[in-house]
Amino acid sequence: MDKFEQFLLSQDTTPFLLADFLIALLLGVVLGLIIKLAYDLTAFSVSNKKTLSNNFIALVLLTTFIISVVKSSLALSLGLVGALSIVRFRTAIKEPVELIYLFFCIAVGLGLGANQLIMTLSAVGVITTFIFAKFFFFEDKNIKSLSALTISLAGKNLTNLDAHLRELEKYCDFVNL
Numbered sequence: 001m002d003k004f005e006q007f008l009l010s011q012d013t014t015p016f017l018l019a020d021f022l023i024a025l026l027l028g029v030v031l032g033l034i035i036k037l038a039y040d041l042t043a044f045s046v047s048n049k050k051t052l053s054n055n056f057i058a059l060v061l062l063t064t065f066i067i068s069v070v071k072s073s074l075a076l077s078l079g080l081v082g083a084l085s086i087v088r089f090r091t092a093i094k095e096p097v098e099l100i101y102l103f104f105c106i107a108v109g110l111g112l113g114a115n116q117l118i119m120t121l122s123a124v125g126v127i128t129t130f131i132f133a134k135f136f137f138f139e140d141k142n143i144k145s146l147s148a149l150t151i152s153l154a155g156k157n158l159t160n161l162d163a164h165l166r167e168l169e170k171y172c173d174f175v176n177l
Contacts, residue, residue: 041135
């Protein structure tokens with residue numbers, strides 16, 4: 001029982017090195033930019049891709065910081081798990097690809113925060129190579145992003161739909177009814 005208590009109360013005696021932390025943050029910015037670029041160039045999304053991808057760098061950096069803080073203490077890591085179990089994300093993930101990229105950012109932050117720089121750089125290289133290869137060799141490039149427009153014509157002359165479609169075509173790349 002004493003050994004178990006010592007394990008729970010033990011702290012990592014590895015000294016905190018500011019230079020290592022700053023290198024991890026700098027790599028986080030670079031790798032976050034790479035992930036953002038991969039998402040912006042290859043992901044087909046109904047929602048605004050730029051809005052989501054602009055958060056990737058911050059997510060990598062935040063995860064790196066959190067892991068850098070809690071990696072030295074089991075108590076802190078258990079506290080983090082407890083705190084995260086309280087927080088609930090209210091925004092629904094609209095597409096699976098969004099979830100994949102969010103997990104990618106979190107994994108990069110975990111690796112950098114745990115000072116696993118070589119493994120993290122290798123994984124990002126392999127995964128982004130896979131993403132680009134999949135996009136260039138296996139994806140259908142003719143997929144159009146979906147934007148929906150609802151027009152209410154109640155009480156209007158519905159017999160001349162062609163005129164309405166011609167009017168919409170002035171402002172749209174593609175119109176389909």
